[in-house]
Amino acid sequence: MIPMYGVLIWTYFCPEDSLLWGKRWMYKEEPEVSEGAIRYAKVASLTVIVVLTIIFGVLIFS
Template sequence: MGDILGFIFIIPLYGVLIWSFFYPKESLLWGKRWMYQEDPEISAGAIRYIKVASLITVIGMTLAFIIFILT
């Protein structure tokens, strides 16, 4: 029962991480657009960081969840 409940709670986090991977500019500005009159210029390094962090987190969460299920 706990495994299924944990999986249900992790699904939205996966969604946010996948969205951050495919749309890093939007995810970086989410909730902060009101501070700017125009969209700010986001560096390539920041975009790369968001993509890498999202990918590593998805892989890490998947491995942790698989290990949790198997034990």
């Protein structure tokens, strides 16, 4: 679970790097990520962090 949280936190703080991870070789120049994609990546990662924390909190403390 810790690696998953690490990736989600990295996605929240560095959304451009995480969106282009493993895909930079396909472009000759540095690709430009849209603001909408950055916003979506941040919201999605934060949502998953909150939901996972709630689920694990319920499972552990119930």
